[in-house]
Amino acid sequence: AQKVTQAQTEISVVEKEDVTLDCVYETRDTTYYLFWYKQPPSGELVFLIRRNSFDEQNEISGRYSWNFQKSTSSFNFTITASQVVDSAVYFCALSELTQGGSEKLVFGKGTKLTVNP
C-alpha cells in the first residue's frame, strides 16, 4: 500500500532562513503523482505543486523549490528566505489509483513550520 512519511513533525526557523521539508514515499505503482499542500490556520488545503513520476526535473517557483529523486523515493520542498507568512502545516501527498478507477490522495502526517520574526 502507498505510504507517505514526513519525519519532521515541527520545524521552527527565523525569518530569512532557508528551510527544507522532507518527504519520503512508498508505492508499487509505476505511474503516480506527488503533491505538496499548505494548510494555514484557517484550515483550507492550498495546492502548491504536482509532480508526475516520470518527470524528475526539479522545479522552482519564486521562493519555493522542489527536489524529486526517484532513486531515494523522496520529494523534498525547500523554502528560501522564509517569511512569517510561510508559517503553516505542510503536507506531502501521493495519488493512489483505486479499484473504482478514481484517484485518492494518501497524505503524510504533515510538518508544522513556524517562521519567527
Added chain:
Amino acid sequence: KAGVTQTPRYLIKTRGQQVTLSCSPISGHRSVSWYQQTPGQGLQFLFEYFSETQRNKGNFPGRFSGRQFSNSRSEMNVSTLELGDSALYLCASSLELAGYNEQFFGPGTRLTVL
C-alpha cells in the same frame, strides 16, 4: 470562479446524535471526495463520488455515509456520533478529465462531539 464551499463551517454535537455536512464543488466539477483530519490519524480518505455514484470508500465504519446529487453537490452523514469523530472534514472536487485530476479543497467543517 467560486471555489469549493462547505457548510456549516463549525458544528457542535453530542454523542449519539447524527450530523450532515454539505459540500458544493467548483462549477463543472463532477467528482467530490471527502477526507477526515484528526491530530492523531492525520488526513484520511473517506469516500469519493462521481455522477451520483460512490466510486471508492476508505476504511471507515458504516456510520459514515454520503451521497451526491445530480448537480454534483455532496453530503456526508455521520450517525451515532462518537467523541472520536471530532475532526476537520474536508471536501475536494476535481474536474475528472483523462489523466490525473487535481483536487481542489474547501475550507472544511470543524465538527466537535461532546
